[in-house]
Amino acid sequence: MDKEIEIKSEIKTLLAEYSNMEVFLGKRLDSLILEQDKFPKQFSGELEDYEDHILLASQCKHKAISLSKDLIALFEAMISDYNYFSSQMKLYLAESFLQEHGFDKPTEALRDAYVSADENLRDFLKIKGKMKALSNAAEKLVKAFESDETNYRRLLERQTRLTGI
Numbered sequence: 001m002d003k004e005i006e007i008k009s010e011i012k013t014l015l016a017e018y019s020n021m022e023v024f025l026g027k028r029l030d031s032l033i034l035e036q037d038k039f040p041k042q043f044s045g046e047l048e049d050y051e052d053h054i055l056l057a058s059q060c061k062h063k064a065i066s067l068s069k070d071l072i073a074l075f076e077a078m079i080s081d082y083n084y085f086s087s088q089m090k091l092y093l094a095e096s097f098l099q100e101h102g103f104d105k106p107t108e109a110l111r112d113a114y115v116s117a118d119e120n121l122r123d124f125l126k127i128k129g130k131m132k133a134l135s136n137a138a139e140k141l142v143k144a145f146e147s148d149e150t151n152y153r154r155l156l157e158r159q160t161r162l163t164g165i
Contacts, residue, residue, distance in 0.1 A: 025131075
C-alpha cells in the first residue's frame with residue numbers, strides 16, 4: 001500500500017511539472033508564430049529594408065531551434081518516465097490489485113490492462129502527445145523561418161541589383 005501511494009504521488013508530481021512545462025513551451029511557440037505572422041508575405045514592389053527582415057528571421061530561427069531542442073528533450077524525458085512508472089506499476093501494484101479482484105494468475109496482458117486503466121498515466125500520455133505535437137510544430141516553424149530568411153536574401157539581392165547599391 002505504501003508503494004502504491006509513493007508511485008502515484010510521484011506520478012502526480014511529475015504530471016504537474018510536465019503540464020506546467022507544456023504551457024510554458026506552448027507560449028514560447030505561440031510568440032514565435034506571432035513573430036512569423038508579422039513578416040511581409042508578398043513582395044510589394046517598393047524598396048524595403050530586407051536586411052532587417054533577414055536578421056529578424058535569423059533570430060527567430062535560432063529561437064525556434066532552441067525551442068525545438070527543449071521540446072525534444074522534454075518529450076524523451078517523458079518517454080523514459082512513462083516507461084519507468086508503467087514498469088513500477090506492473091511490478092508492485094498490478095499483481096496485488098488483480099489478485100484482490102479474483103485473478104489467480106495474472107498474465108502480462110492483464111498487467112498491461114491495469115497500467116492502461118490508470119487515470120494518472122492516461123493524463124501523462126495526453127501531455128506526452130501534446131509535447132510531440134508542439135515539437136513537430138516547432139520543427140516546421142524552424143523550416144518556415146529558414147525559408148523566410150532565404151526569400152528575404154533573394155529579395156535583397158534583387159533589390160541591390162536593381163538599384164546598384
